Amino acid sequence: GESVGLHLPTLSVQEGDNSIINCAYSNSASDYFIWYKQESGKGPQFIIDIRSNMDKRQGQRVTVLLNKTVKHLSLQIAATQPGDSAVYFCAENARDDKIIFGKGTRLHILP
Amino acid sequence: SAVISQKPSRDICQRGTSLTIQCQVDSQVTMMFWYRQQPGQSLTLIATANQGSEATYESGFVIDKFPISRPNLTFSTLTVSNMSPEDSSIYLCSVATSTDTQYFGPGTRLTVL
Numbered sequence: 001g002e003s004v005g006l007h008l009p010t011l012s013v014q015e016g017d018n019s020i021i022n023c024a025y026s027n028s029a030s031d032y033f034i035w036y037k038q039e040s041g042k043g044p045q046f047i048i049d050i051r052s053n054m055d056k057r058q059g060q061r062v063t064v065l066l067n068k069t070v071k072h073l074s075l076q077i078a079a080t081q082p083g084d085s086a087v088y089f090c091a092e093n094a095r096d097d098k099i100i101f102g103k104g105t106r107l108h109i110l111p
Numbered sequence: 112s113a114v115i116s117q118k119p120s121r122d123i124c125q126r127g128t129s130l131t132i133q134c135q136v137d138s139q140v141t142m143m144f145w146y147r148q149q150p151g152q153s154l155t156l157i158a159t160a161n162q163g164s165e166a167t168y169e170s171g172f173v174i175d176k177f178p179i180s181r182p183n184l185t186f187s188t189l190t191v192s193n194m195s196p197e198d199s200s201i202y203l204c205s206v207a208t209s210t211d212t213q214y215f216g217p218g219t220r221l222t223v224l
Contacts, residue, residue, distance in 0.1 A: 008151060032211050034212065034213070036215075041220075042217055042218070043115075043203050043215035043216050043217045043218045044154070044203075044215045045215070046112065046212060046213075046214060049212060089153060089154070091213075093211055097142055097159070097207060097211070098144075098156060098159070099144075099156070099205075099213050100156075101153045101154045101155075102153065103152075103153045104152075104153050
C-alpha cells in the first residue's frame, strides 16, 4: 500500500460538478479494492468496492475504475454535494484478509 | 452491514495509565480488527483479534503494549498500556463479513497528557 503522509492532499470541487479522486496501489497481488469515506469525528464508511476481475463498477452517484496495468484506482462522484465533504481513502486487500489503507484525500466542496 | 459500537467514544488519560476500549457488534462476524489513526493520517492495522486464541499483531505492535481479547464472535477489547502522549490517536475496530468487506466502528479518540 501507499506510505502514510504527514498531511492529506486536498481536492476542491464546485458544488454540482463531478469529483475524481485518484489512488495508486503497490501490491500487484491485491485482488479486492474498497473506497471509504470518513467524515470528521466518525469511523470510515464503506462506499463501494471492486474486485480485480472487473475494471468498472457503479453505485448510486459513485463509480470506481480499476486499471490493473498501472495499478491505479479512481473514485468518481457525480454532482458533488456539500454532504460529500470528507476524507476519502482507498484500500486494498491482498488475499490475506488484511486491508491496507492509502493515505487519503480530503474533498472540499466550494459553494 | 454490521452495526458496530465502541466504548468509550473518547477519553483523556494520564501518562503511565492504561485504557481498555470495547468493541461490540450486533451480529456474529468471522474477523475483527483493531486500527490506529494518528492525527491527520491514514489507518494502520494494529492486530487481528482471533476468537479463542491470541491476537495476530502487525509489525511494530506488541502484545505487552496492546493486549487484545476476543471472548466471542461479537465482542473484543483493546487495551493501550502504559500510555504516553505518542499514543494519542483514534482507535478503531472493524469487522469483516463473509464478503471480505470491512466495516468500521465510530472510533475511540484518546488523548494522553
